[in-house]
Amino acid sequence: MGAKRKKSEGEELLNEGEKENDKNNENSSKKMKKEILPSMIKNKEKRSAVHAKLKHQKKVEKRKKLKARDAAEKRALELGEEPPARKTPRTIENTREPDETVCRPDDDELFAGNDADEFSSILKQGCAPKILITTCRFNSSRGPAFISELLTVIPNSHYYKRGTYDLKKIIEYAKKKDFTSIIVVHTNRREPDALLIIGLPDGPTAHFKLSKLVLRKDIKNHGNPTGHIPELVLNNFATRLGHRVGRLIQSLFPQSPEFRGRRVVTFHNQRDFIFFRHHRYIFETKESKGSDANGKKAKDAKSEKTSQQKVITRLQECGPRFTLKLVSLQHGTFDTKGGEFEWVHKPEMDTSRRRFFL
Amino acid sequence: MPRTTTLECPGCPPLRALTFDSLGLIKVIEARGEHGGVPKVVERWGDPHSSKCVLAASIDDSQNDPLLAVARKNGLTDILNPLNGDLRVAISNAGDSGAQPEDDGIVGLHLFKRQREESSSRSRTLLTCTTKGKASMRSIEVTKVSAESSCSTVKSWNVCASGTIAFSKVDISENFSLFGGKGVEVNVWDLDKCEKIWTAKPPPKNSLGIFTPTWFTSAAFLSIDDHRKFVAGTNDHQVRLYDTSAQRRPVMSFDFRETPIKAVAEEPDSFNIYIGNGSGDLASVDIRTGMCTSMNTLEIYGSASMILIPASTWLGVDIRGEFQISVKDHPVQQGKPGLVQALRSHHRYSANCTTPQVFLKQHLNEVVFDSAFADKEVANAAADAPLLEIQNGNDTQEDATETLPVKRKEAPEEKDRSKKKKSKENEESKTLKSKKKRRAKDDIHDDAS
Numbered sequence: 150m151g152a153k154r155k156k157s158e159g160e161e162l163l164n165e166g167e168k169e170n171d172k173n174n175e176n177s178s179k180k181m182k183k184e185i186l187p188s189m190i191k192n193k194e195k196r197s198a199v200h201a202k203l204k205h206q207k208k209v210e211k212r213k214k215l216k217a218r219d220a221a222e223k224r225a226l227e228l229g230e231e232p233p234a235r236k237t238p239r240t241i242e243n244t245r246e247p248d249e250t251v252c253r254p255d256d257d258e259l260f261a262g263n264d265a266d267e268f269s270s271i272l273k274q275g276c277a278p279k280i281l282i283t284t285c286r287f288n289s290s291r292g293p294a295f296i297s298e299l300l301t302v303i304p305n306s307h308y309y310k311r312g313t314y315d316l317k318k319i320i321e322y323a324k325k326k327d328f329t330s331i332i333v334v335h336t337n338r339r340e341p342d343a344l345l346i347i348g349l350p351d352g353p354t355a356h357f358k359l360s361k362l363v364l365r366k367d368i369k370n371h372g373n374p375t376g377h378i379p380e381l382v383l384n385n386f387a388t389r390l391g392h393r394v395g396r397l398i399q400s401l402f403p404q405s406p407e408f409r410g411r412r413v414v415t416f417h418n419q420r421d422f423i424f425f426r427h428h429r430y431i432f433e434t435k436e437s438k439g440s441d442a443n444g445k446k447a448k449d450a451k452s453e454k455t456s457q458q459k460v461i462t463r464l465q466e467c468g469p470r471f472t473l474k475l476v477s478l479q480h481g482t483f484d485t486k487g488g489e490f491e492w493v494h495k496p497e498m499d500t501s502r503r504r505f506f507l
Numbered sequence: 508m509p510r511t512t513t514l515e516c517p518g519c520p521p522l523r524a525l526t527f528d529s530l531g532l533i534k535v536i537e538a539r540g541e542h543g544g545v546p547k548v549v550e551r552w553g554d555p556h557s558s559k560c561v562l563a564a565s566i567d568d569s570q571n572d573p574l575l576a577v578a579r580k581n582g583l584t585d586i587l588n589p590l591n592g593d594l595r596v597a598i599s600n601a602g603d604s605g606a607q608p609e610d611d612g613i614v615g616l617h618l619f620k621r622q623r624e625e626s627s628s629r630s631r632t633l634l635t636c637t638t639k640g641k642a643s644m645r646s647i648e649v650t651k652v653s654a655e656s657s658c659s660t661v662k663s664w665n666v667c668a669s670g671t672i673a674f675s676k677v678d679i680s681e682n683f684s685l686f687g688g689k690g691v692e693v694n695v696w697d698l699d700k701c702e703k704i705w706t707a708k709p710p711p712k713n714s715l716g717i718f719t720p721t722w723f724t725s726a727a728f729l730s731i732d733d734h735r736k737f738v739a740g741t742n743d744h745q746v747r748l749y750d751t752s753a754q755r756r757p758v759m760s761f762d763f764r765e766t767p768i769k770a771v772a773e774e775p776d777s778f779n780i781y782i783g784n785g786s787g788d789l790a791s792v793d794i795r796t797g798m799c800t801s802m803n804t805l806e807i808y809g810s811a812s813m814i815l816i817p818a819s820t821w822l823g824v825d826i827r828g829e830f831q832i833s834v835k836d837h838p839v840q841q842g843k844p845g846l847v848q849a850l851r852s853h854h855r856y857s858a859n860c861t862t863p864q865v866f867l868k869q870h871l872n873e874v875v876f877d878s879a880f881a882d883k884e885v886a887n888a889a890a891d892a893p894l895l896e897i898q899n900g901n902d903t904q905e906d907a908t909e910t911l912p913v914k915r916k917e918a919p920e921e922k923d924r925s926k927k928k929k930s931k932e933n934e935e936s937k938t939l940k941s942k943k944k945r946r947a948k949d950d951i952h953d954d955a956s
Contacts, residue, residue, distance in 0.1 A: 249866040250866055256868070257555070258530065258532070258555055258868050258869060259868065261530050261555030261556070261557075262529075262530060262555070262868070262869055264557065265529065265530060265556075265557030265560075389868065480810070486765070486766065486767075487742055487766075487767050487785070488766070488785060489767075489769065489785045489809075489810040489812065490766075490785060490786050490787060490809050490810050491809045491810070492808050492809050493786055493787055493808060493809065495787075495808070498808070
């Protein structure tokens with residue numbers, strides 16, 4: 150109880166609002182924190198009350214800090230000075246462990262390697278990609294629904310029933326029929342949970358874990374995609390391995406997007422998770438005093454606006470929406486027993502949150 | 508918070524490695540200094556092109572006139588100077604085989620260290636083997652004036668009628684060679700007479716009558732002074748020990764994990780062998796018992812497609828798609844049993860950052876170690892002379908006499924090793940140990956023979 154009283158005293162001091170007192174108060178509150186943490190109180194109600202109070206205090210302090218910063222910025226602007234530089238928050242991505250395999254744009258070996266790899270014929274538009282989509286042997290409910298949406302996302306893709314064929318037989322068949330990739334959607338308990346992308350005729354084979362699948366009909370205000378060839382956005386495939394995975398994904402899509410269709414397919418890599426999104430966008434011209442739309446590209450569009458009119462961009466998600474995580478990358482076509490793995494995820498790799506492989 | 512406590516990288520022993528990748532580039536990795544430096548790529552030879560993809564390489568790091576043979580995908584075999592990368596001779600192997608070089612690539616290449624009897628002193632002998640089993644031995648006149656040479660095929664023979672050859676190995680005395688592959692049982696050839704002296708027999712069908720087709724992926728000769736024992740790895744994750752003097756079926760075989768064995772290597776002066784497999788497991792096994800002595804001591808993310816143990820101090824592992832060589836300090840020499848350190852030139856940082864690394868960017872196809880380099884380095888440190896001078900000396904050798912004054916020792920390997928050991932300080936106890944070991948080994952050999 151004594152502690153509580155101390156705290157209320159602290160609050161009274163706060164109300165006085167003088168700076169010195171403020172400092173004292175901070176000190177005292179720090180001391181107090183040291184003295185009793187909420188976790189040391191055994192009574193749950195009291196503990197939660199103290200915790201809530203502490204949290205509130207923190208929030209107030211933060212707000213104050215922000216206000217002070219804004220005021221300083223404003224003052225600096227009024228005085229015509231450079232406002233103090235804003236600090237960049239420290240995130241897991243920007244404190245990533247240094248990695249020498251991150252591809253650099255001035256790397257001539259990288260480009261020579263790209264020219265020699267398995268995807269170069271497709272990516273140089275030597276041949277059009279043709280995709281075979283199939284499933285695991287048992288396939289029902291969400292699986293077929295997901296596949297029907299994949300078929301609309303990926304142009305020139307064809308669904309073949311799996312039947313009881315071996316995957317190796319299917320690969321042979323697809324090679325004969327000039328397919329350039331195979332996608333296998335694996336479902337577990339009627340829920341798609343893995344994606345296998347096989348490059349043809351000679352690999353590589355990427356095995357992804359698939360999660361957070363949201364189908365089109367479950368997305369609010371979803372749009373319906375047109376049949377145009379989509380634009381492709383691949384974000385943050387930085388390392389050598391990431392680059393290869395990115396090229397594998399790139400080889401699924403034709404390399405000549407039809408901008409008229411205003412369709413974008415995004416593969417965004419963040420912390421080794423690849424997020425898939427499918428959007429339609431539209432540029433709309435509005436009278437200048439119209440309310441600001443809060444689309445992502447609105448700001449970019451603003452700078453290009455014509456004298457009176459304002460161009461805003463609106464996005465509409467088409468779905469599906471899912472997340473991929475690379476499990477293994479195998480050299481050559483699917484052969485789990487005899488294959489040579491270029492990269493396998495092993496649990497002992499996950500010793501640091503700040504080490505990323507893609 | 509980002510990790511702030513990083514362990515100091517202890518460096519690696521002085522070494523010089525040449526790596527060959529899928530774009531036909533040759534990169535030279537060097538680590539210098541007595542206590543080991545950080546290995547770096549110091550030179551890059553050649554222009555990247557996919558048709559120049561290196562299929563096999565072999566080095567003759569002898570004292571005078573060291574040579575490096577490199578077989579490329581476009582059917583050319585280049586003979587280079589391993590010290591500065593100058594092209595000495597280029598041989599085309601498309602002419603005599605007739606087949607397209609693309610679909611009958613070279614899998615095995617060996618540049619003989621010792622002179623073969625019938626050949627003149629200037630010529631070198633080269634053993635090549637293609638995937639279709641066409642082996643040939645040819646002698647090449649390598650003259651001092653570059654690009655002028657004559658090449659004559661001495662002998663040529665077919666190792667197998669069908670199937671594809673996956674590897675060819677030559678034993679340390681360079682009298683016998685070993686071939687095997689998919690659908691080809693391992694067989695040993697006498698290189699002097701060019702005849703097959705031994706073929707393995709497939710293991711019997713199991714109790715259900717199921718027969719596993721032959722598919723050897725790698726092999727290594729055991730025990731330096733004897734060509735009769737060798738270890739082979741198969742695609743169905745089996746490691747087999749063969750003894751040609753005993754029987755045609757394996758003396759011992761054991762399974763290792765679930766993916767195909769991709770590399771087998773013998774550790775010099777010991778009974779350990781190293782095994783690497785397709786999913787990136789690396790283990791050392793005592794071949795006398797078949798028991799695993801250490802497992803996954805290196806952090807490997809991809810298939811371990813090649814293991815090299817050029818001297819007793821290092822271990823090189825080439826990881827498919829991971830572009831990595833690892834070099835380990837031999838536990839005995841290091842004095843800390845069980846401690847394995849690795850130099851890896853690969854694309855990932857290891858978990859504990861104790862391993863110096865070089866990033867090589869491409870798929871490695873072949874790695875060779877210049878075993879003469881370590882001695883040179885030690886000599887250098889003693890003389891306090893920079894290595895550059897020596898390399899310059901090598902460059903100017905063309906107008907000078909034939910012999911090179913740089914390296915002191917002659918070819919036989921065993922002498923080398925003992926010399927090396929003696930030259931190193933504070934190793935009395937260790938030499939004792941190794942002597943004991945050798946003695947023990949000799950005993951065993953006596954028993955075996």
